[in-house]
Amino acid sequence: xxxxxxxxxxxxxxxxxxxxxxxxxxxxxxxxxxxxxxxxxxxxxxxxxxxxxxxxxxxxxxxxxxxxxxxxxxxxxxxxxxxxxxxxxxxxxxxxxxxxxxxxxxxxxxxxxxxxxxxxxxxxxxxxxxxxxxxxxxxxxxxxxxxxxxxxxxxxxxxxxxxxxxxxxxxxxxxxxxxxxxxxxxxxxxxxxxxxxxxxxxxxxxxxxxxxxxxxxxxxxxxxxxxxxxxxxxxxxxxxxxxxxxxxxxxxxxxxxxxxxxxxxxxxxxxxxxxxxxxxxxxxxxxxxxxxxxxxxxxxxxxxxxxxxxxxxxxxxxxxxxxxxxxxxxxxxxxxxxxxxxxxxxxxxxxxxxxxxxxxxxxxxxxxxxxxxxxx
Amino acid sequence: xxxxxxxxxxxxxxxxxxxxxxxxxxxxxxxxxxxxxxxxxxxxxxxxxxxxxxxxxxxxxxxxxxxxxxxxxxxxxxxxxxxxxxxxxxxxxxxxxxxxxxxxxxxxxxxxxxxxxxxxxxxxxxxxxxxxxxxxxxxxxxxxxxxxxxxxxxxxxxxxxxxxxxxxxxxxxxxxxxxxxxxxxxxxxxxxxxxxxxxxxxxxxxxxxxxxxxxxxxxxxxxxxxxxxxxxxxxxxxxxxxxxxxxxxxxxxxxxxxxxxxxxxxxxxxxxxxxxxxxxxxxxxxxxxxxxxxxxxxxxxxxxxxxxxxxxxxxxxxxxxxxxxxxxxxxxxxxxxxxxxxxxxxxxxxxxxxxxxxx
Amino acid sequence: xxxxxxxxxxxxxxxxxxxxxxxxxxxxxxxxxxxxxxxxxxxxxxxxxxxxxxxxxxxxxxxxxxxxxxxxxxxxxxxxxxxxxxxxxxxxxxxxxx
Numbered sequence: 048x049x050x051x052x053x054x055x056x057x058x059x060x061x062x063x064x065x066x067x068x069x070x071x072x073x074x075x076x077x078x079x080x081x082x083x084x085x086x087x088x089x090x091x092x093x094x095x096x097x098x099x100x101x102x103x104x105x106x107x108x109x110x111x112x113x114x115x116x117x118x119x120x121x122x123x124x125x126x127x128x129x130x131x132x133x134x135x136x137x138x139x140x141x142x143x144x145x146x147x148x149x150x151x152x153x154x155x156x157x158x159x160x161x162x163x164x165x166x167x168x169x170x171x172x173x174x175x176x177x178x179x180x181x182x183x184x185x186x187x188x189x190x191x192x193x194x195x196x197x198x199x200x201x202x203x204x205x206x207x208x209x210x211x212x213x214x215x216x217x218x219x220x221x222x223x224x225x226x227x228x229x230x231x232x233x234x235x236x237x238x239x240x241x242x243x244x245x246x247x248x249x250x251x252x253x254x255x256x257x258x259x260x261x262x263x264x265x266x267x268x269x270x271x272x273x274x275x276x277x278x279x280x281x282x283x284x285x286x287x288x289x290x291x292x293x294x295x296x297x298x299x300x301x302x303x304x305x306x307x308x309x310x311x312x313x314x315x316x317x318x319x320x321x322x323x324x325x326x327x328x329x330x331x332x333x334x335x336x337x338x339x340x341x342x343x344x345x346x347x348x349x350x351x352x353x354x355x356x357x358x359x360x361x362x363x364x365x366x367x368x369x370x371x372x373x374x375x376x377x378x379x380x381x382x383x384x385x386x387x388x389x390x391x392x393x394x395x396x397x398x399x400x401x402x403x404x405x406x407x408x409x410x411x412x413x414x415x416x417x418x419x420x421x422x423x
Numbered sequence: 424x425x426x427x428x429x430x431x432x433x434x435x436x437x438x439x440x441x442x443x444x445x446x447x448x449x450x451x452x453x454x455x456x457x458x459x460x461x462x463x464x465x466x467x468x469x470x471x472x473x474x475x476x477x478x479x480x481x482x483x484x485x486x487x488x489x490x491x492x493x494x495x496x497x498x499x500x501x502x503x504x505x506x507x508x509x510x511x512x513x514x515x516x517x518x519x520x521x522x523x524x525x526x527x528x529x530x531x532x533x534x535x536x537x538x539x540x541x542x543x544x545x546x547x548x549x550x551x552x553x554x555x556x557x558x559x560x561x562x563x564x565x566x567x568x569x570x571x572x573x574x575x576x577x578x579x580x581x582x583x584x585x586x587x588x589x590x591x592x593x594x595x596x597x598x599x600x601x602x603x604x605x606x607x608x609x610x611x612x613x614x615x616x617x618x619x620x621x622x623x624x625x626x627x628x629x630x631x632x633x634x635x636x637x638x639x640x641x642x643x644x645x646x647x648x649x650x651x652x653x654x655x656x657x658x659x660x661x662x663x664x665x666x667x668x669x670x671x672x673x674x675x676x677x678x679x680x681x682x683x684x685x686x687x688x689x690x691x692x693x694x695x696x697x698x699x700x701x702x703x704x705x706x707x708x709x710x711x712x713x714x715x716x717x718x719x720x721x722x723x724x725x726x727x728x729x730x731x732x733x734x735x736x737x738x739x740x741x742x743x744x745x746x747x748x749x750x751x752x753x754x755x756x757x758x759x760x761x762x763x764x765x766x767x768x769x770x771x772x773x774x775x776x777x778x779x780x781x782x
Numbered sequence: 783x784x785x786x787x788x789x790x791x792x793x794x795x796x797x798x799x800x801x802x803x804x805x806x807x808x809x810x811x812x813x814x815x816x817x818x819x820x821x822x823x824x825x826x827x828x829x830x831x832x833x834x835x836x837x838x839x840x841x842x843x844x845x846x847x848x849x850x851x852x853x854x855x856x857x858x859x860x861x862x863x864x865x866x867x868x869x870x871x872x873x874x875x876x877x878x879x880x
């Protein structure tokens with residue numbers, strides 16, 4: 048498949064691994080964070096950890112929009128959908144995330160009208176074909192997905208579609224990175240920068256990471272070759288004592304981002320003064336809410352929302368795992384009370400949550416005696 | 424079909440028996456019918472202790488029943504696929520082939536089956552007639568006799584058109600003893616062909632995703648393939664399974680659990696059609712977890728594996744058969760998928776229910 | 783309406799996939815795009831400024847085109863990777879304009 052297979056070429060991958068081994072200083076421990084959940088998934092899916100020398104550690108960041116959503120917001124969305132004649136529409140990622148009284152899927156089994164959709168435009172179609180019902184689209188995602196939601200709201204308004212609203216949980220990536228860097232427990236040497244978020248926001252928003260924090264940050268694609276090349280680029284910067292923003296994913300990410308997408312977002316959304324992130328607490332200016340001019344399509348305006356803040360079960364250490372302070376296996380519930388079959392927290396439900404990725408891909412592998420590189 | 428293997432005192436390798444899982448879920452969810460881990464919990468934790476009695480043998484595709492000294496294979500299945508017809512097949516065809524295949528991968532030739540229809544009031548007769556015709560054709564192709572059946576009708580709004588259940592009985596092929604406990608490190612894993620076709624076809628046929636492609640269901644009887652493999656390699660065949668709900672990943676995980684060894688397969692050797700790959704990439708699915716209705720997996724002793732593959736490739740429809748991996752000591756109880764550049768990942772059995780009502 | 787859940791596969795909110803434009807609608811607001819033989823309508827409003835034509839490659843995310851894929855960049859990138867090891871210390875030069 049074009050633009051995928053070429054970046055899975057075994058010979059080129061072997062070369063990239065050689066290069067990483069050549070650049071990695073054997074006396075040094077490297078801690079690199081991939082911010083985006085899609086990268087977490089790719090790392091596990093392609094078994095990339097098997098290829099890296101043992102002194103390179105990959106720490107998983109909080110870039111999984113399902114994982115950072117506090118339970119209270121899921122409860123809120125389900126409370127809206129519990130109203131008569133409301134259809135709860137969301138991407139598949141949301142369906143098994145536990146709320147206080149069960150996940151959307153469990154509510155569906157008890158009779159709630161819950162539909163899985165592939166695109167926000169499907170939610171519009173649902174509303175058009177169910178005039179007697181109200182379709183509430185539970186929107187999640189970083190800046191990758193927010194423009195699509197924005198366009199969908201614009202369309203709903205243009206078409207005068209009254210039986211449709213969005214419950215907006217879009218969050219922004221920069222505050223999440225800032226929260227990681229501000230955290231006293233963290234020591235990160237460099238960042239693998241979000242790939243698809245950057246197609247929208249571009250590479251400039253990361254400049255403060257390089258300039259003010261002195262950390263290399265390389266915007267990366269999602270194929271094995273992309274990730275390996277990005278890691279090599281970070282190591283190269285570290286070797287030279289540099290810290291700058293680089294764009295490895297040039298074929299897709301424009302340095303300036305997508306102006307049209309940013310304009311549509313600005314038309315429809317504004318920043319919330321603060322928003323609660325699972326594990327990271329309340330972060331200011333980190334999430335989007337729908338503007339007044341679209342109030343009719345804002346589920347939080349159309350419906351009463353309980354708005355209760357629900358803390359995670361005490362024993363669950365979702366927060367620390369999200370920040371990368373703990374490995375998934377170090378959480379007390381991991382693999383025991385909390386498994387993909389019976390998730391306690393959302394990091395075990397979303398396939399990009401570190402816990403699910405670790406459990407599904409890593410847990411029962413034999414630890415490798417040696418990696419592919421031989422270090423002096 | 425979940426059957427308990429009737430009592431063979433097989434030697435244990437010190438490996439655990441199926442644990443006494445008690446089913447604790449408060450209500451039935453779609454996932455319990457998906458063929459993955461939730462289904463297994465339901466069967467092992469509720470049906471098995473209450474219906475099958477205290478046994479430690481693993482579950483399989485057909486039951487072995489001995490009547491007056493004659494050993495028969497017995498299987499049962501339900502078909503609730505929606506939509507009723509789809510490119511490459513229909514619910515009636517699935518019902519016949521699925522039953523024949525359960526028997527085939529248990530090492531038995533399907534001799535006869537009985538069929539039950541639960542029909543929704545309002546179902547057009549033409550639709551029913553088309554399904555009966557499809558079943559008649561499929562049973563003729565598969566060489567199995569439909570010996571009888573039953574019909575019930577339920578109110579409009581239930582049964583989604585129709586549900587079909589079947590019960591099939593078969594005679595065991597000579598020289599074939601399927602037992603996961605006979606699997607040894609070094610045994611080869613064979614796959615008969617392209618995976619993911621059926622599940623993706625159903626998904627696209629539902630029409631909600633507005634995806635178009637020319638993928639078709641692979642529904643067919645795998646008995647000719649099984650027969651060819653057993654003729655060539657019967658003493659070496661340890662285990663067989665048709666990877667339906669939950670896909671190849673679930674079937675191999677069941678194998679790994681039941682034999683207590685590791686299953687290691689090579690991603691590049693597993694054949695997936697481009698269009699199936701494309702649909703999976705678009706939808707974020709893994710072909711390894713998607714249902715197939717015309718494929719089978721076998722574990723064959725290494726000295727017989729090449730002969731089995733050669734025999735399979737001579738059967739029409741078996742040209743894609745190949746060895747995809749082997750059995751190893753580690754990772755015990757798990758399935759490892761290795762890629763061509765030195766990385767690998769554990770693949771678990773299906774969790775949740777990405778594709779409900781697939782068969 | 784039903785669509786698959788990717789609870790154990792890939793998360794919708796991060797994943798995007800390259801697809802080829804088969805046909806652009808008259809309004810140019812949407813296109814039929816193809817991924818390895820599977821086709822679907824894709825909304826083009828986010829990349830309206832690009833001049834899109836059949837044969838162009840786009841990055842598709844939840845039914846919307848997020849970006850146009852630049853073939854030159856992709857090829858240059860692969861070329862650079864092929865050259866790794868043959869130049870020694872500095873493998874990541876910018877693709878040279880030809």
